[in-house]
Protein backbone atom coordinates (compact mmCIF):
# COMPACT_ATOMS: atom_id res chain seq x y z
CA UNK A 486 0.00 0.00 0.00
CA UNK A 487 1.29 3.42 -0.88
CA UNK A 488 0.43 6.55 1.08
CA UNK A 489 0.73 10.09 -0.27
CA UNK A 490 0.85 11.75 3.15
CA UNK A 491 2.14 10.32 6.39
CA UNK A 492 2.64 11.90 9.78
CA UNK A 493 5.08 10.44 12.27
CA UNK A 494 4.58 11.04 16.00
CA UNK A 495 7.86 10.69 17.87
CA UNK A 496 8.19 9.99 21.59
CA UNK A 497 11.73 11.29 22.25
CA UNK A 498 11.68 9.79 25.77
CA UNK A 499 10.97 6.19 24.74
CA UNK A 500 13.43 3.35 25.36
CA UNK A 501 15.73 3.40 22.32
CA UNK A 502 18.50 6.01 21.98
CA UNK A 503 18.84 6.43 18.22
CA UNK A 504 18.83 9.26 15.63
CA UNK A 505 15.28 8.66 14.45
CA UNK A 506 15.02 11.97 12.54
CA UNK A 507 18.10 11.13 10.52
CA UNK A 508 16.74 7.61 9.81
CA UNK A 509 13.42 9.05 8.64
CA UNK A 510 15.08 11.61 6.41
CA UNK A 511 17.43 9.09 4.82
CA UNK A 512 14.65 6.66 3.93
CA UNK A 513 11.86 9.11 3.07
CA UNK A 514 13.74 11.92 1.27
CA UNK A 515 13.42 10.38 -2.20
CA UNK A 516 10.30 8.32 -1.55
CA UNK A 517 7.81 10.80 -3.04
CA UNK A 518 5.84 10.64 0.23
CA UNK A 519 4.82 13.93 1.85
CA UNK A 520 5.86 13.42 5.44
CA UNK A 521 5.84 15.41 8.61
CA UNK A 522 6.65 14.79 12.26
CA UNK A 523 5.33 15.80 15.66
CA UNK A 524 7.23 15.28 18.89
CA UNK A 525 5.48 14.37 22.13
CA UNK A 526 6.19 16.38 25.27
CA UNK A 527 4.84 15.99 28.80
CA UNK A 528 2.27 18.63 27.78
CA UNK A 529 1.35 17.25 24.35
CA UNK A 530 0.91 13.50 24.44
CA UNK A 531 0.66 11.02 21.56
CA UNK A 532 -3.09 10.62 22.21
CA UNK A 533 -3.81 14.34 21.64
CA UNK A 534 -1.58 14.58 18.57
CA UNK A 535 -3.16 11.48 16.99
CA UNK A 536 -6.70 12.74 17.69
CA UNK A 537 -5.82 16.08 16.10
CA UNK A 538 -4.35 14.36 13.02
CA UNK A 539 -7.48 12.33 12.16
CA UNK A 540 -8.67 13.36 8.70
CA UNK A 541 -5.51 15.45 8.08
CA UNK A 542 -3.17 12.70 6.84
CA UNK A 543 -3.41 9.20 5.27
CA UNK A 544 -1.33 7.31 7.82
CA UNK A 545 -0.40 8.14 11.41
CA UNK A 546 2.87 6.49 12.41
CA UNK A 547 4.02 6.22 16.00
CA UNK A 548 7.67 5.92 16.99
CA UNK A 549 7.77 4.86 20.62
CA UNK A 550 7.16 2.03 23.05
CA UNK A 551 3.97 0.17 23.87
CA UNK A 552 2.72 3.07 25.99
CA UNK A 553 2.81 5.44 23.03
CA UNK A 554 1.31 2.83 20.68
CA UNK A 555 -1.55 2.24 23.12
CA UNK A 556 -2.21 6.00 23.28
CA UNK A 557 -2.43 6.24 19.49
CA UNK A 558 -4.65 3.13 19.44
CA UNK A 559 -7.00 4.76 21.96
CA UNK A 560 -7.13 7.89 19.77
CA UNK A 561 -7.72 6.10 16.45
CA UNK A 562 -10.00 3.14 17.18
CA UNK A 563 -13.25 3.33 15.29
CA UNK A 564 -11.88 5.75 12.66
CA UNK A 565 -10.60 5.09 9.12
CA UNK A 566 -7.04 6.41 9.51
CA UNK A 567 -4.61 3.52 10.00
CA UNK A 568 -1.75 3.44 12.49
CA UNK A 569 1.80 2.55 11.44
CA UNK A 570 4.44 1.52 14.00
CA UNK A 571 8.17 2.13 14.26
CA UNK A 572 9.36 0.26 17.37
CA UNK A 573 11.15 2.67 19.71
CA UNK A 574 10.50 1.27 23.17
CA UNK A 575 12.01 -1.26 25.52
CA UNK A 576 9.90 -4.38 24.95
CA UNK A 577 7.91 -3.43 21.80
CA UNK A 578 5.29 -6.12 22.40
CA UNK A 579 2.72 -4.79 19.91
CA UNK A 580 5.19 -4.49 17.04
CA UNK A 581 6.37 -8.08 17.64
CA UNK A 582 2.75 -9.25 17.70
CA UNK A 583 2.22 -7.59 14.29
CA UNK A 584 5.46 -8.88 12.74
CA UNK A 585 6.90 -5.37 12.29
CA UNK A 586 10.71 -5.21 11.86
CA UNK A 587 12.35 -4.40 15.19
CA UNK A 588 15.03 -2.26 13.58
CA UNK A 589 13.74 1.31 13.15
CA UNK A 590 15.28 1.81 9.68
CA UNK A 591 13.75 -1.45 8.44
CA UNK A 592 10.38 -0.44 9.86
CA UNK A 593 10.52 2.93 8.02
CA UNK A 594 11.59 1.14 4.83
CA UNK A 595 8.60 -1.18 5.18
CA UNK A 596 6.23 1.80 5.41
CA UNK A 597 7.90 3.63 2.51
CA UNK A 598 8.37 0.55 0.31
CA UNK A 599 4.66 -0.16 0.01
CA UNK A 600 4.77 -3.95 0.50
CA UNK A 601 2.17 -3.49 3.17
CA UNK A 602 -1.53 -3.93 3.89
CA UNK A 603 -4.00 -2.51 6.40
CA UNK A 604 -5.62 -5.00 8.76
CA UNK A 605 -8.25 -4.31 11.41
CA UNK A 606 -7.42 -5.56 14.87
CA UNK A 607 -9.30 -6.02 18.15
CA UNK A 608 -9.08 -3.77 21.17
CA UNK A 609 -10.86 -4.10 24.48
CA UNK A 610 -12.46 -1.90 27.14
CA UNK A 611 -11.62 -2.19 30.84
CA UNK A 612 -14.13 -0.19 32.88
CA UNK A 613 -14.09 3.03 30.83
CA UNK A 614 -10.54 2.65 29.42
CA UNK A 615 -9.85 1.21 25.94
CA UNK A 616 -6.75 -0.97 25.74
CA UNK A 617 -4.70 -2.70 23.07
CA UNK A 618 -2.54 -5.34 24.75
CA UNK A 619 -3.69 -6.47 28.17
CA UNK A 620 -4.79 -5.85 31.73
CA UNK A 621 -2.52 -7.18 34.47
CA UNK A 622 -3.32 -7.74 38.15
CA UNK A 623 -1.21 -9.15 40.99
CA UNK A 624 2.51 -9.71 40.62
CA UNK A 625 2.51 -8.91 36.88
CA UNK A 626 1.12 -5.47 37.70
CA UNK A 627 3.59 -5.02 40.59
CA UNK A 628 6.42 -6.03 38.30
CA UNK A 629 5.50 -3.38 35.70
CA UNK A 630 4.98 -0.74 38.40
CA UNK A 631 8.41 -1.47 39.86
CA UNK A 632 10.25 -1.42 36.51
CA UNK A 633 11.20 2.22 36.53
CA UNK A 634 12.85 4.31 33.80
CA UNK A 635 16.36 3.99 35.31
CA UNK A 636 16.09 0.20 35.41
CA UNK A 637 14.87 0.14 31.77
CA UNK A 638 17.65 2.54 30.66
CA UNK A 639 20.34 0.43 32.29
CA UNK A 640 19.09 -3.07 31.56
CA UNK A 641 16.59 -2.82 28.66
CA UNK A 642 14.30 -5.87 28.59
CA UNK A 643 16.23 -7.49 31.42
CA UNK A 644 14.78 -4.75 33.68
CA UNK A 645 11.43 -6.60 33.66
CA UNK A 646 13.19 -9.80 34.72
CA UNK A 647 14.96 -8.02 37.58
CA UNK A 648 11.77 -6.51 38.97
CA UNK A 649 9.98 -9.85 38.39
CA UNK A 650 12.39 -11.49 40.81
CA UNK A 651 11.93 -8.61 43.25
CA UNK A 652 8.14 -8.91 43.14
CA UNK A 653 8.03 -12.73 43.23
CA UNK A 654 9.79 -12.68 46.56
CA UNK A 655 7.03 -10.47 47.99
CA UNK A 656 4.06 -12.15 46.29
CA UNK A 657 0.92 -13.24 48.16
CA UNK A 658 -2.09 -14.87 46.46
CA UNK A 659 -5.32 -12.93 45.97
CA UNK A 660 -8.95 -14.10 45.76
CA UNK A 661 -10.48 -13.44 42.36
CA UNK A 662 -14.21 -13.71 41.61
CA UNK A 663 -14.47 -14.09 37.85
CA UNK A 664 -17.65 -13.78 35.80
CA UNK A 665 -16.58 -15.14 32.42
CA UNK A 666 -19.23 -14.87 29.69
CA UNK A 667 -21.87 -15.26 32.41
CA UNK A 668 -20.22 -18.18 34.28
CA UNK A 669 -18.88 -17.62 37.79
CA UNK A 670 -15.51 -18.89 39.05
CA UNK A 671 -13.86 -18.30 42.44
CA UNK A 672 -10.11 -18.62 42.15
CA UNK A 673 -6.96 -17.93 44.12
CA UNK A 674 -3.94 -16.70 42.19
CA UNK A 675 -0.78 -14.62 42.29
CA UNK A 676 -1.34 -12.95 38.95
CA UNK A 677 -4.20 -12.52 36.51
CA UNK A 678 -3.82 -11.33 32.93
CA UNK A 679 -6.66 -10.54 30.56
CA UNK A 680 -4.98 -10.32 27.19
CA UNK A 681 -5.92 -9.27 23.69
CA UNK A 682 -2.44 -10.02 22.30
CA UNK A 683 -0.44 -13.26 22.42
CA UNK A 684 3.08 -11.82 22.33
CA UNK A 685 4.82 -11.18 25.64
CA UNK A 686 7.52 -9.12 23.94
CA UNK A 687 10.35 -11.51 24.61
CA UNK A 688 11.69 -13.14 21.46
CA UNK A 689 8.86 -15.11 19.81
CA UNK A 690 7.30 -16.24 23.07
CA UNK A 691 3.59 -15.98 23.52
CA UNK A 692 1.37 -16.85 26.48
CA UNK A 693 -0.36 -19.76 24.80
CA UNK A 694 -0.95 -20.89 21.22
CA UNK A 695 -3.61 -19.23 19.11
CA UNK A 696 -3.89 -15.92 20.96
CA UNK A 697 -3.78 -12.97 18.61
CA UNK A 698 -5.17 -9.51 18.09
CA UNK A 699 -7.61 -10.47 15.36
CA UNK A 700 -9.29 -13.50 16.97
CA UNK A 701 -12.25 -11.60 18.45
CA UNK A 702 -11.57 -13.01 21.94
CA UNK A 703 -10.00 -12.10 25.23
CA UNK A 704 -7.84 -14.66 27.00
CA UNK A 705 -7.97 -14.81 30.79
CA UNK A 706 -4.82 -16.36 32.26
CA UNK A 707 -4.46 -17.03 35.99
CA UNK A 708 -1.23 -18.18 37.56
CA UNK A 709 -1.83 -19.83 40.89
CA UNK A 710 1.64 -20.32 42.30
CA UNK A 711 5.11 -18.81 42.30
CA UNK A 712 7.27 -21.59 43.71
CA UNK A 713 10.23 -22.57 41.55
CA UNK A 714 8.61 -25.71 40.10
CA UNK A 715 5.55 -23.72 39.06
CA UNK A 716 7.68 -21.05 37.43
CA UNK A 717 9.59 -23.66 35.46
CA UNK A 718 6.28 -25.16 34.35
CA UNK A 719 5.11 -21.71 33.19
CA UNK A 720 8.37 -21.31 31.26
CA UNK A 721 7.74 -24.74 29.71
CA UNK A 722 4.19 -23.72 28.84
CA UNK A 723 5.49 -20.76 26.89
CA UNK A 724 8.36 -22.68 25.34
CA UNK A 725 6.30 -25.66 24.19
CA UNK A 726 3.04 -23.75 23.65
CA UNK A 727 0.96 -26.12 25.75
CA UNK A 728 -1.27 -25.49 28.73
CA UNK A 729 -0.14 -26.53 32.20
CA UNK A 730 -1.95 -26.85 35.53
CA UNK A 731 -0.08 -23.81 36.85
CA UNK A 732 -1.79 -21.56 34.34
CA UNK A 733 -5.60 -21.62 34.22
CA UNK A 734 -6.95 -20.34 30.95
CA UNK A 735 -10.35 -19.21 29.69
CA UNK A 736 -11.27 -17.67 26.34
CA UNK A 737 -14.19 -15.24 26.33
CA UNK A 738 -15.82 -12.09 25.00
CA UNK A 739 -16.21 -10.47 28.39
CA UNK A 740 -15.05 -10.92 31.96
CA UNK A 741 -15.76 -9.14 35.23
CA UNK A 742 -13.07 -9.45 37.91
CA UNK A 743 -14.16 -8.74 41.49
CA UNK A 744 -11.69 -8.46 44.38
CA UNK A 745 -12.15 -8.10 48.14
CA UNK A 746 -10.68 -4.60 48.09
CA UNK A 747 -9.53 -2.02 45.53
CA UNK A 748 -6.19 -2.99 43.94
CA UNK A 749 -3.79 -1.36 41.50
CA UNK A 750 -3.89 -2.90 38.07
CA UNK A 751 -2.19 -2.08 34.78
CA UNK A 752 -4.26 -1.38 31.70
CA UNK A 753 -1.68 -1.41 28.85
CA UNK A 754 0.84 1.02 30.39
CA UNK A 755 -1.42 2.98 32.72
CA UNK A 756 -2.03 2.31 36.39
CA UNK A 757 -5.65 2.16 37.55
CA UNK A 758 -7.36 1.23 40.84
CA UNK A 759 -10.61 -0.63 41.44
CA UNK A 760 -12.16 -3.64 43.18
CA UNK A 761 -14.36 -4.43 40.14
CA UNK A 762 -12.97 -4.48 36.60
CA UNK A 763 -15.36 -5.15 33.71
CA UNK A 764 -13.53 -6.05 30.53
CA UNK A 765 -15.09 -6.50 27.11
CA UNK A 766 -13.59 -7.26 23.69
CA UNK A 767 -14.09 -4.66 20.92
CA UNK A 768 -13.62 -6.80 17.79
CA UNK A 769 -11.94 -5.31 14.73
CA UNK A 770 -11.93 -1.61 15.66
CA UNK A 771 -8.38 -0.41 14.91
CA UNK A 772 -6.74 -0.23 11.49
CA UNK A 773 -2.99 -0.95 11.51
CA UNK A 774 -0.35 -1.19 8.79
CA UNK A 775 1.56 -4.50 8.56
CA UNK A 776 3.78 -6.23 5.98
CA UNK A 777 1.73 -7.68 3.13
CA UNK A 778 2.93 -11.20 4.02
CA UNK A 779 1.75 -10.93 7.66
CA UNK A 780 -0.73 -13.62 8.70
CA UNK A 781 -2.24 -13.63 12.15
CA UNK A 782 -2.92 -17.21 13.13
CA UNK A 783 -6.69 -17.38 13.34
CA UNK A 784 -8.55 -20.35 14.80
Ligand SMILES: Nc1ncnc2c1ncn2[C@@H]1O[C@H](COP(=O)(O)OP(=O)(O)OP(=O)(O)O)[C@@H](O)[C@H]1O
Pocket residue numbers: 496497498499500501525526527530531549550551552553554573574575576577578637754
Ligand atom coordinates in the same frame (compact mmCIF):
# COMPACT_ATOMS: atom_id res chain seq x y z
N1 LIG B 1 8.84 14.31 25.73
C1 LIG B 1 8.59 13.45 26.71
N2 LIG B 1 9.34 13.47 27.84
C2 LIG B 1 9.12 12.58 28.84
N3 LIG B 1 8.13 11.64 28.80
C3 LIG B 1 7.38 11.57 27.70
C4 LIG B 1 7.55 12.47 26.59
N4 LIG B 1 6.65 12.16 25.64
C5 LIG B 1 5.93 11.12 26.13
N5 LIG B 1 6.35 10.76 27.36
C6 LIG B 1 5.87 9.66 28.20
O1 LIG B 1 6.36 8.43 27.65
C7 LIG B 1 5.53 7.38 28.13
C8 LIG B 1 5.35 6.32 27.07
O2 LIG B 1 6.59 5.74 26.84
P1 LIG B 1 6.68 4.51 25.85
O3 LIG B 1 5.86 3.39 26.37
O4 LIG B 1 6.41 4.96 24.48
O5 LIG B 1 8.20 4.14 25.90
P2 LIG B 1 8.98 3.07 26.81
O6 LIG B 1 8.56 3.27 28.23
O7 LIG B 1 10.42 3.14 26.48
O8 LIG B 1 8.45 1.72 26.20
P3 LIG B 1 8.11 0.34 26.83
O9 LIG B 1 6.67 0.49 27.30
O10 LIG B 1 8.29 -0.62 25.73
O11 LIG B 1 9.05 0.13 27.97
C9 LIG B 1 4.20 8.01 28.53
O12 LIG B 1 4.08 7.88 29.93
C10 LIG B 1 4.37 9.48 28.17
O13 LIG B 1 3.75 10.31 29.10
